[in-house]
Amino acid sequence: MSKPSILASLLPALLLAVPLAGCMGTENRGLESVHQPVVSRSDYALDLGLSGGELAQGEQERLAGWMTTMHLGYGDRVAIDDPAAEGYRARTNVAAVVARYGLLLSADAPVTPAPVTPGTIRVVVSRMRADVPRCPDWSRNSSDDFAENTSSNYGCAINRNLAAMIANPADLVRGAPGTETTDAALSYKAIDTYRKKAPTGAGGLSASSTGGK
Template identity: 35%
Template sequence: MKTRILSLLLVIFSAGLLTACADSNGHWSDAETRKRSTVEMVRLSHPLYFAEGSTELSAAQKQSLQTFFRDINVGYGDSLSMDVPLDHAGHVSDIDQKRHASIAEYLKKRGLMLSAEFTPYGIALAPGNARLVVSRYTVELPKCPDWRQDSSPNYANATTSNFGCAHATNLGLMVANPKDLVVGQTYDGPHAAVAAKAVNKYMSGGKKKSSSTKTKTSASSGGGQK
């Protein structure tokens, strides 16, 4: 009996030694994608109903629209557009054009901009109905931290499984509009030359010599010469 127990303990001990010596990188492949955030565009829609022949939303419809904006926390980076019924030729009717202009003016007063382009989205709409479409970019952060691979020894001088985690995660958390991670924006900020000009003007007291002062100075200088 004791011999059997000792044999069993020896087997368990040997298995433990083999596990300790196993490669801890068994679940990591150098061919795996490097750590980066994933950006995706999603669209959220809200139905709009107009009375027959009307181009304005009712008070109830406006309240419903405001509730929708509050629920999705509409704001910076969101793109707003409309989807309206199209005729057989794919054209927008005159009344739907006026409805679009009415919605654009309504949103403008609330600090929101409606795209001039229509966005077909979902099933075809019945006459008198419309759809407000909010296009938004979202960012999905990489699965971090990732310590599946030991940082040392690293005889191949290869990047570790956790390489890029801090950069990709923090950039994804900081960016105000995830779309900028894909497309970017044209710089339209302060110009260094303009800023330097303002500083020079401040340092000089902001005084400029008038033309009369310059003329008087020149005349005085010329009179002293022989």
């Protein structure tokens, strides 16, 4: 049989193998899930006018309206970008608005694309979000998986719950530092009280009378 005829006979099998290979789904070869939380950050900026080092008239109300629209809340970071240090009193004005949402101003402002116009300051709200893409994932049929892969959906539930519940998504990237010092004496108080307390059954059972004869 000539080479062209051999290739012609193999072509239908190759064409059939291509879609079948695409139907195999996500490969999860180990016990560590391929579905991991992904953290993204979005920065939102608002430029406010200055007058005499503080916010110009009406700017504080405009800032409050903008933050209400942004649904500012726990986890958001608010910073002021003032490279020329013109708003030396405006920081107090901004901090007063931010305090209504139970937040404090951050010390460092993220880099924004456009320069700050002279006579203005820039308020930047940074919002981080954690999510697990491509979940749920039932792309792989485990009933005929001869490679013994872990389920393609393995890890989706626990990692999506972790991404939804974590207070600060940045902790998934760099972690959270623990307390620098531990007071051993304070920790011992609860243990010592537990050890010295008499067992509840040590006193025996009390006798009681129903009053009948």
